Amino acid sequence: MKVFKFGGASLKTPERIRHVASIIQSHAENNLLVVVSAMGKTTDLLETLVAPAASAQAVNTALATLKKYHYDIIEALFQDTAGVYAAVNAIVADIEKEITLGDGDQRYDQVVSKGELMSSVIVHHYLLSQNLHSHWLDARTCIATDSSFREGKVDWAKTATNVQPLKAVLQKHIVITQGFVGRTPDGLTTTLGREGSDYSAAIFASSLDAASLTIWKDVAGVMNADPKRFPSPIVFEELPYKEAAEMTYYGANVIHPKTIKPLANKNIPLLVKNFDDPSLPGTRIHACTVENLPPLIVFKDHQCLISCKVTDYTFISEEQLGVIFHALSTLDIRINLMQNSAISFSFCIDFRESKVVKLIGMLQQNFEVYYNTGLTLITIKNYDAASFERYRQHPGVMLEQSSRSTLQVLVK
């Protein structure tokens, strides 16, 4: 069996959904499980519903936009709309109820997960209307997680057991399910982290021992730089798992960072294919060796630089580093770059406001704390002389570090 994943960009208009259906149809003879993300920017919209400072008016406006967007898609795709409206409206009713219940990360997950549910029921009904044998699956009945809301940690053993009945279903049906979502042991919904649908697809592929996972994107494949920032990057025909994993770690958002490991562990190839032109070869990520890779350039935005300075004229010590790392680990924050001097320790992390505020509060108990936000971390892996010089001279460098193969600069 094979797993396909279509992201929000591939599902944002009725035309694109028709195109998704045609891709699925042309592979229908394979036993196919299809993971879909929320349509277009739906997840961002759902986030505004649960934003801590959202006014009642902002919530109402976002709800109206959410409904209109999905209803317009339904009107454009279906002649017989009764079944799909019933399914989508049931989800809308759940959203309206759940935005009033509980608070914090738990409420976030109950509401923000609904984009994938809406998207998957629309795609499912559309495939049925095209006479395809579609089976809608609630991914939460398969992907078991702990109760870490917004970053559910997968219980792999439970998930492997949960997916077994799907093998029989896949013999006769195309299974349509959601990315991004899981379920706690108490039956609450979790999400796997923003952009986590690639990871969901890898979880299904790994748990079902798929022959391959194909992620359909709006690009020709994995490139040595983001085509939105560079005019003509090189498209890789193939990449070793390790190289792809490192790119995603540094922030290449073409693939979610957790996607590669479960696939590599089972030697399942990951194909990144172009959604607009499926005849293009795309990129095959698998166990291989590629000589002379060009420099890989990765930009990671929304970075925050925090500096902790000792206040009593002692030098920064292992004990003090222990305090800093303990705070980071308590809040489950990953460091993207770090550096120490005689009296201070500086590190760069992703800016997530609620966590950063808590972290600074904890660090201020022991240090003088300085911070900058809105920074970009640029990583050049496999740098050559030209790229090394160019990025070191980038305007606004705040921190710089290089190893034998990788240069990182944090810029304003």
Ligand SMILES: Nc1ncnc2c1ncn2[C@@H]1O[C@H](COP(=O)(O)OP(=O)(O)O)[C@@H](O)[C@H]1O
């Ligand atoms: N190295 C890279 N190679 C290809 N695309 C990249 C790379 N780095 C970043 N991207 C960006 O990733 C985008 C696709 O990912 P994303 O928008 O998350 O897709 P989806 O929503 O379909 O999952 C592309 O449009 C491209 O701008």
Ligand SMILES: N[C@@H](CC(=O)OP(=O)(O)O)C(=O)O
């Ligand atoms: N919809 C979720 C999950 C996801 O992975 O989406 P996409 O495949 O469009 O990046 C998000 O936007 O975070």
